[in-house]
Amino acid sequence: MSTLKTERTRVRRIPDRGYYDKKTIYPIIDEALYCHVGINHNGSPVVIPTIHARINNTLYIHGSAASRLLQSIQEDSNLCVTISLIDGIVLARSAFHHSLNYRSVVVFGQGVIVNDFQEKWDALKAVSDHLVPKRWEDVREPNQKEMDATTVVSISLEEASAKVRSGPPGDDDADYALPIWAGVQTIELKKGTLIPDPVLPDSIGIPDYLK
Numbered sequence: 001m002s003t004l005k006t007e008r009t010r011v012r013r014i015p016d017r018g019y020y021d022k023k024t025i026y027p028i029i030d031e032a033l034y035c036h037v038g039i040n041h042n043g044s045p046v047v048i049p050t051i052h053a054r055i056n057n058t059l060y061i062h063g064s065a066a067s068r069l070l071q072s073i074q075e076d077s078n079l080c081v082t083i084s085l086i087d088g089i090v091l092a093r094s095a096f097h098h099s100l101n102y103r104s105v106v107v108f109g110q111g112v113i114v115n116d117f118q119e120k121w122d123a124l125k126a127v128s129d130h131l132v133p134k135r136w137e138d139v140r141e142p143n144q145k146e147m148d149a150t151t152v153v154s155i156s157l158e159e160a161s162a163k164v165r166s167g168p169p170g171d172d173d174a175d176y177a178l179p180i181w182a183g184v185q186t187i188e189l190k191k192g193t194l195i196p197d198p199v200l201p202d203s204i205g206i207p208d209y210l211k
Contacts (some may be wrong), residue, residue, distance in 0.1 A: 008108045009161035019162040028103045029054050029083055031191075037061060038080040039072040049126055052081075053126035058145070059107060059155045060114070060123040070151045073111040079155060079165035081107040082151065088184040093176065099165065101184060107160040114152040123152045134209040195196075 011018025019025065029035075035052045038045065048069055052061045059081060063069050075078075088101040114120045128129050128136040143152070194206060 005161070006108070006159055009106065009159055011161055011163050012107045017049060017163050017165055019164060020160075022157070024162045024164070025105050025157065025160055026054065028085060028105045029059065029157075030130070032083045032085055033082045034156060035059075035061065035081050038082070039069060040078070041068050048052045050084075051127055051131065053070045053123065053130040054157070055122065055126050057157045059157055060126060060152055061155070062124060062127060062150055062152045064150050067151065069111075069153065070113070071111060071119045071148045073153060077110045077112065079109060079111040079153075080105075081105075081109075083107075084186050085189075087166070090165075090169045090184055091182055093171045093178045093180045097169055097171050097175075098206065099168050099169070103162065103164045105160060105162045107155060109157075109159055111153045112156055114154050117147075119154075120150075120152045121149065123154070124150070132209070134207075138207060138209070 004071060005020045009020065013207075029052070033051070034049055036046045037050055037116070039048065040046075046068060047065075048067075050061050050063055050069075052059055054060070061069075083105040085103045086100055087103065090099040090101055092098050114123060124142065125136045168184060169181065
C-alpha cells in the first residue's frame with residue numbers, strides 16, 4: 001500500500017533511497033518520539049518540534065491553544081512535517097564520503113484542527129501511549145479546562161515519503177587501498193533510569209509498565 005507520490009514528496013537527491021509505501025513510512029513515524037512541524041507564521045518560516053502519534057493513516061500533533069501552530073493553521077493550513085531517526089555514523093576513508101545511516105519521513109498536507117471531542121480524546125491518548133504505553137490508564141485524565149487549552153491537529157499521511165540510508169561507507173575505488181579504518185558506529189536511543197519525583201511518597205512503587 002503506497003502513499004500519494006507527488007512532486008513535493010518525490011526524493012530527488014539519491015532517489016534510490018526514497019520509499020513511498022506505508023510499510024516503510026509507518027514504522028518510522030511510530031518509532032520516533034517527536035517530529036518537526038514547518039509552518040508559515042506571519043510571512044516567516046517557523047519549525048516547531050512537538051510530540052506526535054499516528055492512528056491509521058492520520059498523524060496527530062498537539063500543543064497549546066494559544067500556540068503559533070494554531071494561529072498559523074487558522075491562516076494557512078499547509079504544513080510540512082519531518083521525522084528523523086539516526087542509526088549510525090558512517091565513517092569513510094575520505095572526509096567527503098562521511099555520512100549518517102538514517103530513516104526519515106517527510107509529510108505534506110493540510111492541517112485540520114480537531115474539534116470532535118472523541119477524536120481529540122483518542123488522539124491525546126494515542127500521544128500518551130506513543131511515549132509510554134498504558135500510562136494514560138494510570139493517571140488523572142484531562143478535565144474540560146485542560147481539553148479546551150489544548151489544540152489537536154490532524155494531518156493525512158496520503159502525501160508522504162521516506163528516505164533511508166543503511167550499510168557501510170561508499171568510498172571512491174582508489175580510496176579503498178588507504179590504511180584508514182572505515183565502517184559504521186551505531187547509535188541507539190533507549191530509555192534509561194527511572195528517577196522518582198523528590199516529593200513522591202516511598203509507598204508508591206514503580207508500575208509494571210515502566211519496569
